Amino acid sequence: MSMETKAFEVIVSVTGNIRNEKVAIAEGVRYLTSGSDDLAETGDPFEIHAYDGDEGLDWGIGVHFVVSIEDDEHLKIFMDDMTDMKLVESVEHLPYVATV
Secondary structure (H helix, E strand, O other): OOOEEEEEEEEEEEOOOOOOHHHHHHHHHHHHHHHOHHHHHHOEEEEEEEEEOHHHOOEEEEEEEEEEEOOHHHHHHHHHHHHHOOOEEEEEEEOOOOOO
């Protein structure tokens, strides 16, 4: 079965006494990859945004990535995995055109 590459934006909440943007980004990406085998194995981030909140202690980390998806059932499982993660604020499918 052939895999299809799909793109997503996931915004994950990073809270605590984190004042450094790079540390917040690392924590957000670590959280996402630890909660999704698909993202850990085939995910490829291509854009990251950091949004700081209250006095720079709470962050929203927007991670744009592509991941390989087998079929509609696999896509449903992947989306369910993402939305079941308690620190994930939103998941959005992005338009994606593969370039060679």
